[in-house]
Every structure is written in C-alpha cells, then in structure tokens.
C-alpha cells in the first residue's frame with residue numbers, strides 16, 4: 001500500500017526541527033518513504049492520495065505515561081496529595097474486571113487519537129483478580145482503535161504500609177491497609193513469572209504492541225523484583241518504565257530505605273540506562289539530573305497531573321540544560337483528567353516560566369513539542385516521533401483554516417500555544433488512517449461512549465462502598481502528609 005500526502009506544510013520535528021512548506025509525504029507500507037518538497041516527490045502510482053493543501057502535517061505525539069484503567073473515574077477524584085488521592089483511586093479499581101478495563105482503555109484511547117497522540121505508554125495497573133491484572137483487555141482496546149501502545153505491566157511486591165512513611169500506624173487503619181496490599185502485592189517470583197508470560201503473550205510490534213515490565217515505583221518493589229524486571233527488559237531489548245520520586249514523602253521514604261536517592265538506588269542495581277523511563281522524577285537530588293544525562297535515561301514529565309494533585313514542579317529546565325531526553329505524558333485520567341497531549345505540551349511550555357528564574361532556560365515551544373514527539377519515541381525504542389524517511393508512518397494532519405493558525409506566524413509556536421485538538425483532521429498510525437475528518441475510522445465513537453457509560457454504571461454500587469472505605473484512611477494519611485511537609489506551608 002502506497003499513500004501520498006499532497007502539499008501539506010510539514011512540521012518534521014527532526015533533530016533540527018525543519019519545517020517544509022508545500023511538502024509531500026509518501027508512505028510505503030507502514031514507513032515514510034519520502035518527506036520533503038512537493039516538487040521532488042517520487043512518481044506514483046499511489047493507492048491513496050490525501051489532499052493536504054490546507055493541512056499541517058506533524059508527527060503523531062507519544063503520550064509517555066498514563067494509566068488506561070483510570071478513564072471511567074475522570075473528574076471524580078479529589079484534588080488531594082498523591083498518598084491520599086491514591087487510596088481513593090485504588091478503591092475505584094478494586095471491582096473492575098476485564099470488560100471494564102476494555103471500556104476504560106477504549107475511552108481514553110479514543111480521546112488520545114482524536115487529539116493527535118499516536119502512541120501511548122500504558123503503565124497498566126488493574127485488579128489482581130484478573131490475569132495480567134486485566135492488561136490484556138486494555139491491549140485489545142488499543143489494537144481495536146489502531147493506537148500504538150507500550151504496555152508496561154505494573155508490579156509491586158511490598159505491602160502498602162511499607163511503601164509510605166506512615167509512622168505509627170493507627171490500628172483502625174489495619175483492615176484497609178491489608179485490603180490495599182491484597183489488591184496489589186504478589187510474591188516476587190509470581191510477579192516475575194507473570195511479567196515474562198505477559199511479554200511472551202503480547203509483545204508484537206506488528207500488532208502495535210510493545211509489552212514490557214513496569215515496576216510500580218522504586219520504594220514499592222524489592223531489589224529482587226526490580227532487577228528481575230530489568231533482566232526481562234534487557235533479554236528482549238524492551239523498555240523499562242517506573243514511577244520515580246513523585247512526592248516528597250517518596251523522597252523521604254527513599255532516603256530512609258536506601259540512604260540515598262531513589263534514582264541512585266536504581267543505579268546501584270545497574271538499571272539506569274537508555275531504555276529506562278521514569279514517570280514524574282520530581283523530588284530528586286541535584287546530582288540525579290547529571291545521572292539521567294550520563295546514563296541516557298528519560299524522565300517523563302506529567303504537568304497536568306503534577307498540578308492537579310500538587311506533587312511539585314519537576315526540574316525540567318535543569319534536565320534540558322543538562323541535555324537529558326525529557327518525554328511528556330498526560331498521566332491517568334484520575335489525576336489529569338483529560339488525555340490530551342496538546343494540553344500537556346501547552347502546560348509544559350508555560351508552567352516553568354517564572355519571574356526571577358533565568359528566562360534563557362524557560363521551556364520553548366519547540367522543546368515542548370520535541371518532548372511530546374521524538375523524545376518519547378526514543379525512550380521506548382520506537383522508530384517514530386518525526387516525519388523523516390524510514391520512520392514509522394504515525395502522522396497527524398491539522399486543519400489550517402482555523403483561528404489557531406490564521407494568520408500563520410509561527411507554526412510550531414501556534415501548535416503548542418493555540419492548538420487544543422479541535423483541528424485534528426486525519427491521523428495515521430503505522431501507515432493506516434485511523435481518524436478521518438476528525439472521526440475514528442475503525443470503531444464507532446458512539447459505541448465507545450456507550451460501552452464506557454455502561455461499565456461505569458454497573459460499577460457504581462461497589463465504587464461507592466470502596467470509596468467510603470478509602471475515606472476512613474484519610475485522617476492517618478493526612479497526618480503523614482503534614483508530618484513530611486510541616487503544617488503551615
């Protein structure tokens with residue numbers, strides 16, 4: 001199958017951020033065979049020609065961190081610090097089963113595709129009652145949509161109470177803590193076996209799936225589990241994804257467990273390399289920035305989530321100054337609550353500007369768009385994230401005849417500052433058109449909404465019960481939070 005995209009303005013997002021006016025893109029199978037000026041386009045015949053004379057072509061974005069199970073509870077979770085928020089979020093997952101995980105992933109995946117993301121890293125955590133916690137259903141949903149995905153199976157083998165600096169645990173908390181642990185933790189060996197089987201079952205790049213281990217967080221895993229996951233990734237040349245230092249309580253816990261930073265600990269286990277991506281990476285030490293740079297590892301910045309649950313401001317300017325490959329994510333819909341990468345790109349280009357800081361280091365729109373595209377592809381070992389010969393044909397076409405791009409002064413700045421997803425016209429993933437005229441092509445959008453609505457409705461009784469139980473934990477968790485930060489901040 002050969003496709004010609006005729007006459008677009010091409011925002012290549014190659015390493016020199018080249019923009020080509022009156023360009024042409026030829027796709028042969030699932031790869032880009034030509035990208036450059038229209039007058040030099042190779043001769044056809046073509047099986048399909050897309051008239052893009054009034055379009056902007058950009059690489060599909062890579063959402064480098066989210067949780068597909070969270071889409072049914074968007075707008076529902078309290079704006080409270082992670083340790084409290086997480087008790088509620090975990091409670092909402094407890095009675096979800098395969099069909100619910102399918103519905104949730106379908107809803108979020110639809111939103112991502114329609115807003116210009118063509119790859120998502122799904123740090124999948126579901127229910128221990130399901131095989132692979134239900135991740136197989138999420139993978140099925142993303143394949144049905146035609147959305148490329150890196151499915152990182154979340155594993156943890158420590159009891160919940162050992163993963164946060166709770167101090168003297170209130171006895172009234174014990175039952176809830178046990179339930180939290182039971183819904184997540186398994187033995188180390190059981191998790192490693194499941195992880196290996198998960199990769200063997202689902203890893204299939206030709207079906208758009210990269211399957212890999214995703215240890216939940218450094219302090220939530222034993223060293224044996226962490227190194228076992230790293231071995232699985234190394235053996236099959238896969239990415240490795242983990243949460244790192246999202247909150248100050250995690251930094252405190254890391255220092256007390258290991259005597260140095262969480263990232264240093266991973267490095268002492270030989271795990272920090274180019275295949276490692278670390279969601280958040282906020283409460284790190286200054287020399288951790290250098291460590292990221294030296295090892296070629298990637299912090300994944302999730303600006304909306306960090307603001308929504310008050311986690312803190314990641315050292316994005318310091319990362320960029322040190323030459324670190326920073327990727328960008330939405331995080332799950334329980335802490336964002338949209339799954340829109342244009343929103344993430346706009347936020348990262350705004351929230352790091354503040355008076356008194358060196359304005360030469362403020363995040364530029366081009367840097368923000370690189371984070372949203374090629375940087376994410378690089379960390380997941382995907383030959384994508386830019387419009388260039390040989391790259392995977394993951395391409396987004398934006399309508400130029402809209403307020404966002406008229407007058408067209410600076411296309412990159414306008415994509416980052418003015419686009420909200422409403423001008424997405426066509427999306428190709430792996431050379432296939434999966435959004436046309438702004439609508440999904442492979443699945444009926446109304447059906448996606450109905451499936452999601454039905455799943456949420458049948459979960460309502462158990463969700464209310466579980467959320468009430470989570471509420472009983474809040475005072476003790478709040479006490480911990482104020483112990484870590486001091487109350488008058």
Ligand SMILES: [Zn+2]
Nearest residue numbers: 123279331332
């Ligand atoms: Zn996360």
